[in-house]
Amino acid sequence: MIDLILTIIGEILIAVGVFCSLVASIGMLRFPNFFVRLHAATVGSMGGSFLPIIGAGLIALGSDFPDKWMFFGGLIVAAIIVMLVSPAGSHALARATHRARVAPVEPKVTDHLKEDEDEKEGEKD
Amino acid sequence: MDTQVFTFIMIILPIYLVSLLLYLIRAFKGPTISDSVLSIDAFSFAAIAVMGILSLFFKSLVLVSIAILLSVWTYALDVFVSKYLEKKEMGE
Amino acid sequence: MYELILIDVFLAVISTVALIFTFLTIMQKDLVKAAIYSSIESASYLLVFFLLMSPDLAGAYVAIGIGIYPAVVFFLIKKTERYEDK
Amino acid sequence: MNLKKSIVPIFLAFVVYVVFSGSLSIYDISTGIVVAIVAGLLFSEILVKNVSKSLSLMRLGHLIRYAFYYFFVAEVQAHLDVIKRILNPKMPINPGIVRVPYEVSSDYAIVGVAGSIINTPGTVVIDIDEEKKLYYVHWIDVSTQEPGKCRQAICESFEKYLTKVFD
Amino acid sequence: MNTKTVISLLVIISSLLAISYAIADQATGVIPQTGLRNLASFYLENTLNPSNKSYWTASPEATSAIVWDYRGFDTFFETSVFYLAIVGCTLVFELYEPPKSKTTKQTELGLTIIVKVITKIVGILIVCVSASIALHGQLTPGGGFQGGAALAVLPILFIITMSRFALDRKVNDTSMIIIRALGLCGIGITVILPLFLGFITNNNAYIIQNQMKPDALVSLPSTIADKMMGGSLWMLNVSEYIAVGAGFTLAFLLLSLPERSFKKILEEEKYATY
Secondary structure (H helix, E strand, O other), X not given: OHHHHHHHHHHHHHHHHHHHHHHHHHHHHHOOOXXXXXXXXXXXXXXXXXXXXXXXXXXXXXXXOOOHHHHHHHHHHXXXXXXXXXXXXXXXXXXXXXXXXXXXXXOOOOEHHHHHHHHHHHHHO | OOHHHHHHHHHHHHHHXXXXXXXXXXXXXXXXXXXXXXXXXXXXXXXXXXXXXXXXXXXXXXXXXXXXXXXXXXXXXXXXXXXXHOOOOXXX | OHHHHHHHHHHHHHHHHHHHHHHHHHXXXXXXXXXXXXXXXXXXXXXXXXXXXXXXXXXXXXXXXXXXXXXXXXXXXXXXXXXXXX | OOOOOOHHHHHHHHHHHHHHHOOOOHHHHHHHHHHHHHHHHHHXXXXXXXXXXXXXXXXXXXXXXXXXXHHHXXXXXXXXXXXXXXXXXXXXXXXXXXXXXXXXXXXXXXXXXXHHHHHOOOEEEEEEEOOOOXXXXXXXXXXXXXXXXXXXXXXXXXXXXXXXXXX | OOHHHHHXXXXXXXXXXXXXXXXOOOOOOOOOOOOOOHHHHHHHHHOOOOOOOOXXXXXXXXXXXXXXXXXXXHHHHHHHHHHHHHHHHHHHOOOOOOOOOOOOOHHHOOOOHHHHHHHHHHHHHHHHHHHHHHHOOXXXXXXXXXXXXXXXXXXXXXXXXXXXXXOOOOOOHHHHHHHHHHHHHHHHHHHHHHHHHHHHHOOOOOOOOOOOEOOEOOOOOOEEOOEEOOOHHHHHHHHHHHHHHHHHHHHHHHHOOOOHHHHHHHHHHHHHHO
């Protein structure tokens, strides 16, 4: 009984994950600039990767593999590392891109960061 | 493992393949370097999920450790590129 | 039977993508972009190794192909120039 | 080398090692203890600053409560919002970078709040100013530009939980 | 599209076609061969064969067994090529002054606090995961080189996110050379250990011997507590793990030296020669 429940939860998680991954890849293509694409990439990393990894672990736990605990533990550690690593990576990349002025922030409503940076440079001169 | 999970994985995998290919189109098109690197990120994380699901399919637990290595090295690649773009020496 | 066909299709598509990115790496004049394309190629070949079930090879390849090789290239580009033929 | 400081890192390292190995055999536990002591002593200086905070169980309870709120409420809402925007044919985005003040003080709390903001789709912390206590957040739907209201919309709920955990 | 593009495209396409033809099932050339070769069937039969222990390796992971036991001599030289490369790297960077940081403020070094703290937390996870990969090298795929290469991500991340000046005083090139030498000594001792045991117990023994052979009755421990240990495989994996991790750390510490620490020396040399 508990095996069946675990399998069904795992399948639901994987199904949600694959939907998020597909939507994120469409968003990566449709969005206009780098900074907006960051949000699509977040959907891809949290919804499209974190959830299905845990789902795969649950399915393994509900099956009759010989070393299923090893499988489950490895996948859980992988999911935790993905959750820690993806925000740090996208933050570092976004900051460097904004500082180097490589990608445009257009279209935009405001850009307070650029205003503050310009103010600081004005003080230095 | 029952056949129902097997069929489920068979339906899931082609969709992931499509999503991987769409990420790679952005990596190829990306007007700036940052776009390409961001889509490599997304590609690797999707690939990690594919690896987890495929190791269910192959019933071999040994393939899991590679997923962890892939995620960490992808993070390292992000950090290299952002350090390169920050216009500092790499070691400072 | 259907599973095997699916795995074959996966393998064929991913290895073709890897080939395309190899070509782009060779022809690219911007060395930073070349390093990034080469790491995409490595990630694709990693999936190929995974599908062929050779974890030993994949474990060494992920470190060298995605991590250490682009790292060395970036360290060196920082000390020299970014574009070829200039 | 402070032994009290390294209790939490050693325990964390041991748990990760055993979970990754996935078995409780004598070989795994004995090698796990050795690896955990080496890793914990290496990392204790840079990971732990305040010993009594790291050993408090109350804070762990608050962290678990926060995890429930984060995964089942915040993440789901943000995902649904961004997915709707992507699939809408008109693509109603309204992006911009706004200042968001924060009021937490310790390193882990700052990073925890920033990580939560980045990991919910729709908001990404572009830069952080530690002297003025400001995040610069790229927001997909800029409904207001006033710092106080931005804080209310973006990070107040995370801060409410995380001050109890880390401060 | 110039001729260079066309030629490289042609080379790539033709090599792809050749490889796919060679791999495909229909290929009737020389590469596919029906039936196992003698050596391969020997490996397959004897790697883990508890009923006939005359040539076994006491390790369920056949790849590691072949790499470190049956083909240990090959691997020994392949590994030494890698170490020679790192020796060359240290020689190239020999003439530098120990550099000093321009600022003492932590916030101006490296990237932002978010990246720094997350790198620290990921660091302790990586140590555990890589140690697990290396210590289970005789049971699951992976082993010394894979574990060491996984450990190498740690110094690279620390150098780039926090700068090489913020590393502890314990992590510098001298200490890394010492740790790497310890790892190499581990490999050397493991290789010679059977001879030593044979000398003590008055038996025949070979170099790089693992389990007992019909004419050499020395054997390293085959099980530890409740798991297969694979005798020398375990020791070689651990030594290789330490040596590879320290070697990559050393290489990246040297590569990350700022350019200004060389400029003075290089200019002096220029004036000296011309």
